[in-house]
Amino acid sequence: MSEQQFFAQPETSEWIELAPGNRRRVLIHTPELMQVEFGFDKGGIGAPHSHPHIQVSYVAEGTFEVTIDGKTETVGTGGSFIVPTGLVHSVVALEAGRLVDVFTPMRQDFV
Template sequence: MSDQKFFAQPHETEWTELGPGNTRRVLIHTPELMQVEFGFEQGAVGAPHSHPHVQVSYVAEGRFEVTIDGETQVVEQGGSFIVPSGLTHGVVALTRGRLVDVFTPMRQDFV
């Protein structure tokens, strides 16, 4: 039997407070891939940063001003964006919302 986790239920993971109006919970991961949910209160900021991981984000709820490598767009519920490795990116929550991010490889710094 494999140690690989195939399923994740929402009650299985704890939310981590990141700063004013920001929370995060790791949903599921393998060494190659990770899914993470972020919660934002209206006006909360995901400060500009970069990392070596490729990231794809899905707006599960709300509206976000998203900046990637100096280009800014508003992305609403149901929209997505992708961040290539090494590019500076950040978000501002225009409304209360949630992002579901997938990283490859996994973010070791999140576990």
């Protein structure tokens, strides 16, 4: 049995490039919960997708056009959005920025 991780420092997580202008790094997780940081260059796209996880996102920096289940809104620094299970969602970075996403349960496909 592995020891529970209580703390994480950003320099211990490596960025993975997902597409031009879009990268992620897993910050910390348990089987029930995961925190992930996404970095976007201006114009970077988080392509439309869905997953069985509940996702809540915090805009740590920048401004994003966020589409959830066909509804689009602009969300800037300090704003948040939630994506219920199974809904198609996407983002476009209107300027360079970062999202901090929390998933429940954790995303096995990210580790």
